[in-house]
Amino acid sequence: MMMRRKMVLRVVSKLLIPFILLFALYVQWHGDFGPGGGFQAGVIFASAFVLYGLIFGLGTLRTALPSWLTRLVLAAGVLLYAGVGVASLMLGGNFLDYDVLAHNPLHGQHYGIILVEFGVGLTVFAGIITIFCAFAGRAAADVNPSEPEQAGDTGND
Amino acid sequence: MNIEIITSDLLEVATLVIMGITGLAIARIRNLFAVVMLSGIYSLMGATLYVILDAVDVAFTEAAVGAGASTVLMIGTLALTSDRELATPNARTVKGIFVCTLIFAALVYGSFDMPLYGDPLAPVHQHVAPRYLGESMGEIGLPNVVTSVLASYRGYDTMGETFVIFTAAVGVITLIGRARRKKSGKDGGSGS
Numbered sequence: 001m002m003m004r005r006k007m008v009l010r011v012v013s014k015l016l017i018p019f020i021l022l023f024a025l026y027v028q029w030h031g032d033f034g035p036g037g038g039f040q041a042g043v044i045f046a047s048a049f050v051l052y053g054l055i056f057g058l059g060t061l062r063t064a065l066p067s068w069l070t071r072l073v074l075a076a077g078v079l080l081y082a083g084v085g086v087a088s089l090m091l092g093g094n095f096l097d098y099d100v101l102a103h104n105p106l107h108g109q110h111y112g113i114i115l116v117e118f119g120v121g122l123t124v125f126a127g128i129i130t131i132f133c134a135f136a137g138r139a140a141a142d143v144n145p146s147e148p149e150q151a152g153d154t155g156n157d
Numbered sequence: 158m159n160i161e162i163i164t165s166d167l168l169e170v171a172t173l174v175i176m177g178i179t180g181l182a183i184a185r186i187r188n189l190f191a192v193v194m195l196s197g198i199y200s201l202m203g204a205t206l207y208v209i210l211d212a213v214d215v216a217f218t219e220a221a222v223g224a225g226a227s228t229v230l231m232i233g234t235l236a237l238t239s240d241r242e243l244a245t246p247n248a249r250t251v252k253g254i255f256v257c258t259l260i261f262a263a264l265v266y267g268s269f270d271m272p273l274y275g276d277p278l279a280p281v282h283q284h285v286a287p288r289y290l291g292e293s294m295g296e297i298g299l300p301n302v303v304t305s306v307l308a309s310y311r312g313y314d315t316m317g318e319t320f321v322i323f324t325a326a327v328g329v330i331t332l333i334g335r336a337r338r339k340k341s342g343k344d345g346g347s348g349s
Contacts, residue, residue: 027217032299035213037307039318043221050229071330078323081316096312106298113299113308120319127326128226134334135233 006055013055020048028121032110038117042124050132058136067133070126077123084115165209172206189240193231200224214303285310 028041053061085096093100098112179199183192200223207216245253272279289306297305307315 032301032304034301035217035303037214037304040214040217040221043218043226047221047225047229050226054229074323074326078316078319081319085312085316096316098309098312105296109297109309110299112312113297113304116308116312116315117304120315123319123323123326127322130326130334131329132229132233134329135230135237138333139233139236 009055013051017048017052020044020051024048028117029114031117032113038120038122039124041117042121043128045121046125046128046132049129053132053136058133058140062133065129067130070129070133073122074126074130077119077121077126080119080122081116084112084119088112168209169206172202172209176202176206187242187244189235189242190232192242193228193235196231197224197228200227214301 024041024045027036027044028038031037031041049061049065052064084098084101088097088100089095091100096112096116098109099105101108101111176199179195179202183195183199186192186195200219203223204216204220207213207219272281276282289302289310293299293302293305293310297309299305
């Protein structure tokens with residue numbers, strides 16, 4: 001709410017956020033060739049949303065990214081990771097042995113690593129957003145105790 | 158010694174000195190907002206050090222998590238609590254310095270048994286690292302060996318780490334995500 005007048009912050013963050021998201025996607029999908037991977041990509045992707053939440057308020061962030069969605073993504077990431085392990089079990093390999101995921105072991109390794117890193121990215125992204133919103137929601141509720149219902153709706157996960 | 162090694166050594170020393178100064182400043186300053194900012198700077202210097210040591214993946218994580226995410230979370234914590242640190246009585250400070258000096262001496266004593274910095278014969282470079290570096294291209298086929306180790310050779314450990322993050326987020330939801338809603342329900346309506 002205090003940020004409503006900070007024109008420079010609003011304009012600059014709006015300019016920056018698409019590039020932060022794009023960079024996170026690059027780090028996610030290019031992690032097997034350059035530095036980076038799911039963990040870093042998840043944090044960078046989340047940091048774009050954290051910046052958005054800091055500048056435009058928690059309610060706006062929660063409109064763009066509702067709490068059911070972050071909770072879903074949080075669970076989907078670990079499920080994807082463990083699911084790749086179960087899939088390799090089903091195909092006759094050991095748990096998380098990606099060799100069996102494709103006809104060529106090298107391709108299987110590549111598919112497995114991309115899926116697993118994507119799972120890490122999803123969980124890390126949702127985890128950071130969840131923790132940030134829980135903390136910031138508590139702070140907002142303490143600042144405006146007169147509106148506990150609204151704080152409960154926007155801030156809490 | 159060639160000029161490149163000397164430059165990188167100088168950079169390392171300079172980075173460590175700045176980190177030391179930042180650490181001292183964190184211990185001295187009472188304004189916790191400044192402390193949070195300084196710890197972000199400390200993490201950035203750590204990331205710089207990892208880049209100098211050619212550990213870009215670690216540097217990436219340190220910059221993203223240490224300087225980015227944890228700084229935001231610490232500011233969130235400050236918003237919940239106070240941004241002033243209470244003054245510690247001098248007697249406790251002296252005890253604290255005594256304990257820290259003891260631990261520092263023990264750590265230095267322990268470091269005498271460690272292999273020299275950059276020693277290629279150190280055990281860590283003799284165990285599985287040669288196999289990862291030599292054969293991961295044929296077994297996994299990825300140019301970034303760090304990714305091969307993290308996601309394939311040590312895939313099981315990375316899954317555990319992902320579950321740790323999942324558990325942390327779930328813990329935060331159960332501890333401070335839900336409590337407020339219950340309380341506000343109590344305040345809001347007597348009928349509920």
